[in-house]
Amino acid sequence: MINFINILFYSLGVILPILIIVVALIKPSKNKLKNVLNKFLVAVIIFLIFYIVKVGGINLMKKINDNNEIKTEHLTTETTKNTTTTKNTTKATTTKEVTVSNNQNGLKIIDGILIVNKTYSLSKDFIPKNTYKDATGLKYCSECIDKEAYEQYKLMKSDATALGLNIWIQSGYRSYELQESLYNKYVARDGKTAADTYSARPGHSEHQTGLAFDLNSITDDFQYTDEGKWVNENAYKYGFILRYPKGKESITGYKYESWHLRYVGVELATKLYNNGDWITLEEHFNLTSEYKN
Numbered sequence: 556m557i558n559f560i561n562i563l564f565y566s567l568g569v570i571l572p573i574l575i576i577v578v579a580l581i582k583p584s585k586n587k588l589k590n591v592l593n594k595f596l597v598a599v600i601i602f603l604i605f606y607i608v609k610v611g612g613i614n615l616m617k618k619i620n621d622n623n624e625i626k627t628e629h630l631t632t633e634t635t636k637n638t639t640t641t642k643n644t645t646k647a648t649t650t651k652e653v654t655v656s657n658n659q660n661g662l663k664i665i666d667g668i669l670i671v672n673k674t675y676s677l678s679k680d681f682i683p684k685n686t687y688k689d690a691t692g693l694k695y696c697s698e699c700i701d702k703e704a705y706e707q708y709k710l711m712k713s714d715a716t717a718l719g720l721n722i723w724i725q726s727g728y729r730s731y732e733l734q735e736s737l738y739n740k741y742v743a744r745d746g747k748t749a750a751d752t753y754s755a756r757p758g759h760s761e762h763q764t765g766l767a768f769d770l771n772s773i774t775d776d777f778q779y780t781d782e783g784k785w786v787n788e789n790a791y792k793y794g795f796i797l798r799y800p801k802g803k804e805s806i807t808g809y810k811y812e813s814w815h816l817r818y819v820g821v822e823l824a825t826k827l828y829n830n831g832d833w834i835t836l837e838e839h840f841n842l843t844s845e846y847k848n
């Protein structure tokens with residue numbers, strides 16, 4: 556639709572005024588200067604009218620698109636009700652030397668990677684720094700998403716678009732308060748044990764970091780779509796990991812989420828991609844992901 560508006564603008568708003576001026580210049584006339592100036596004025600008016608229509612039309616279309624893209628919440632399917640929590644029985648070890656730091660805000664940062672899971676949380680007032688100003692399509696805060704992560708996402712999206720795939724952010728940054736209300740809603744619906752397998756408790760959601768995105772439908776079906784398959788195979792090239800891979804539920808503490816990406820940078824993402832056999836942050840850094848209570 557935006558393309559159509561552009562074509563209309565260039566074919567009528569630009570070409571038509573040029574034609575009018577050219578004709579006025581070629582046409583023999585008694586008062587040529589006056590004639591050309593009159594036609595020029597007409598051309599400018601036509602250009603302005605179409606330009607206003609174009610800008611107004613595109614803004615309207617963007618608004619409609621944004622509304623469509625963000626209409627649903629962090630959806631979960633009925634199957635989550637049947638998922639049971641399994642205890643952390645296997646913990647992979649790593650021989651990698653890492654710098655572990657717990658900074659003054661209580662954040663767990665390892666090798667520059669901010670860790671948020673069931674063991675490590677963010678304070679209520681934590682808000683992301685170095686954010687992208689005016690990211691489009693984000694429901695809750697268009698200025699709260701990490702700048703580098705969002706720029707890499709845009710790159711990924713445009714490469715996907717070139718292949719005829721359509722990916723979008725259904726849920727990006729979420730505040731502590733919003734996560735609290737979502738989690739409470741899920742607990743009321745499915746009970747605490749089930750809710751803990753698919754929804755983070757407030758302060759424990761990666762979405763509060765501004766580094767995590769839920770793509771497209773946020774449903775289990777996403778993995779079977781062309782977009783889901785492509786994301787699984789290619790997201791690491793842009794620095795994203797599949798944070799909750801299949802078969803790693805007991806390590807991450809969450810059920811498989813084909814739609815949830817976490818930005819960690821290309822170098823680490825490539826390691827964790829592991830030729831399609833995803834390694835979790837918990838395995839890589841030898842961490843637990845368990846609530847204390």
Ligand SMILES: [Zn+2]
Nearest residue numbers: 767768769815
């Ligand atoms: Zn998510």
